[in-house]
Amino acid sequence: MGRAPCCDKANVKKGPWSPEEDAKLKAYIEKHGTRGGNWIALPHKIGLKRCGKSCRLRWLNYLRPNIKHGGFSEEEDNIICNLYLSIGSRWSIIAAQLPGRTDNDIKNYWNTKLKKKLLGRHKQSDINTKLSDHSNNNNNQFTQGLTNSAMERLQLHLQLQALQNPIFSFYNNPALWPNILPLQQKVTIQGASNGSTPNIVMESAAAATTPLTGDTLVDSKPVAMGPLVSSFRQGEVVDEFVVVEDGGQMAEVDGFDGLKDNMVWWSNGFDAKVGSSNCWGSASSVVQFNEMFKDYELGFNM
DNA sequence: AAAGCGCCCAACCGCACGCCA
DNA sequence: CTGGCGTGCGGTTGGGCGCTT
The missing domain is CATH 1.10.10.60 (Homeodomain-like)
Incomplete structure (x- = not known):
C-alpha cells in the first residue's frame, strides 16, 4: 500500500x-x-x-522576489562546476551559494549547457574508452563499480585537468592515470543546523601529505579533504568532509569570498602557482591513490 | 513550406526526512 | 515509540520552440 x-x-x-x-x-x-x-x-x-x-x-x-533567470555569469559557472564536482547534485546547497538562483534553474542549466560545455571539449566516448582501456591494462579496478554519476564526475575532473594543463594532463598522459586525485580542495560546510543557509567553504589543498578520511580539526584548521560525500549533517565529520559547528571560524577563509578566491584554477589557464596549489600532478599529491579511489567509490556507492 | 529532430526549461513525480500528536 | 502529515529535494517528463533537411 x-x-x-x-x-x-x-x-x-x-x-x-x-x-x-x-x-x-x-x-x-x-x-x-x-x-x-x-x-x-x-x-x-x-x-x-x-x-x-x-x-x-x-x-x-x-x-518570490529577486529571482534571476538565465544569463549565468562566468563566475557562477565556476561556482556551479566546483560545487558539483565537490558535492555532486546537491542543487539546493549549490543554489544557496548563488543568490537569486533556484535549484531548479541551476539543475536545468547544468544538465543542458554546463555539462555539455565541459564534456564537449573531448568526445565523451573517447574518454570512456581511455578510462576503460586503462583500467583493463593495469589490472586496476578503480573505474569498475563506479556509478554513472561517478564516471561522469570523473570525466569532468579529467576535463578540468586537461583544460588546466593540456600538455601534462592526465587525460593526455594515460601513464599518470592511476595518480588521479578527484579534487584538490577542501570543502567545509558551516551553519544550517539553526535553519540558516549553509555556508560552503572551499580551500585549495596545501597539505604536504594527503589527509585521510575522517581526519579532524588541528589547530582550528580543518584538514580533512575530499570531494565525495553522500550526505552530511551539521556538526559531524562526514566522509572526507569536516562540518564545523555553527559560528565555527575557518582560518582566513570565510564563506563566499574564500570560495571565489579558490576558483581561479578553473577559469584561468594553467600556471605554476595554480598548478601546484591544485596539484593535479604535483609530487605531494602522488600518494595514497588507492585510498583516494576507494573513498571515491565509497562515496558514490553509498 | 512543412516535416522531423533536438534542445530547453517549467512543472511534475516520488521518495526521504523531520515534526508532532 | 510510532504513524501520519507536510516539506524539501533530486530525477524525470513533456510541451514549446527553433533549427535543419
Missing part, C-alpha cells in the same frame, strides 16, 4: 500557470508570508485548483 497522494489529483490543474493564478498566489504570500503556513491547504484558501506542492514550487522558482 503506497503513500496517500498529497492532493486530489483528479481535481487539480496541471501545466503552465496563468497570470491570474500567479497573481493570486503572489498576493496571498506577500500578505501572509510563507512561514508557518501550510502549502497543502493554501490553494484551497485562495481558490486555486492547484496542488500545494505545485504552489510552493511556483513561488520558490518564479514568484
Whole structure:
C-alpha cells in the first residue's frame, strides 16, 4: 500500500500557470508570508485548483522576489562546476551559494549547457574508452563499480585537468592515470543546523601529505579533504568532509569570498602557482591513490 | 513550406526526512 | 515509540520552440 497522494489529483490543474493564478498566489504570500503556513491547504484558501506542492514550487522558482533567470555569469559557472564536482547534485546547497538562483534553474542549466560545455571539449566516448582501456591494462579496478554519476564526475575532473594543463594532463598522459586525485580542495560546510543557509567553504589543498578520511580539526584548521560525500549533517565529520559547528571560524577563509578566491584554477589557464596549489600532478599529491579511489567509490556507492 | 529532430526549461513525480500528536 | 502529515529535494517528463533537411 503506497503513500496517500498529497492532493486530489483528479481535481487539480496541471501545466503552465496563468497570470491570474500567479497573481493570486503572489498576493496571498506577500500578505501572509510563507512561514508557518501550510502549502497543502493554501490553494484551497485562495481558490486555486492547484496542488500545494505545485504552489510552493511556483513561488520558490518564479514568484518570490529577486529571482534571476538565465544569463549565468562566468563566475557562477565556476561556482556551479566546483560545487558539483565537490558535492555532486546537491542543487539546493549549490543554489544557496548563488543568490537569486533556484535549484531548479541551476539543475536545468547544468544538465543542458554546463555539462555539455565541459564534456564537449573531448568526445565523451573517447574518454570512456581511455578510462576503460586503462583500467583493463593495469589490472586496476578503480573505474569498475563506479556509478554513472561517478564516471561522469570523473570525466569532468579529467576535463578540468586537461583544460588546466593540456600538455601534462592526465587525460593526455594515460601513464599518470592511476595518480588521479578527484579534487584538490577542501570543502567545509558551516551553519544550517539553526535553519540558516549553509555556508560552503572551499580551500585549495596545501597539505604536504594527503589527509585521510575522517581526519579532524588541528589547530582550528580543518584538514580533512575530499570531494565525495553522500550526505552530511551539521556538526559531524562526514566522509572526507569536516562540518564545523555553527559560528565555527575557518582560518582566513570565510564563506563566499574564500570560495571565489579558490576558483581561479578553473577559469584561468594553467600556471605554476595554480598548478601546484591544485596539484593535479604535483609530487605531494602522488600518494595514497588507492585510498583516494576507494573513498571515491565509497562515496558514490553509498 | 512543412516535416522531423533536438534542445530547453517549467512543472511534475516520488521518495526521504523531520515534526508532532 | 510510532504513524501520519507536510516539506524539501533530486530525477524525470513533456510541451514549446527553433533549427535543419
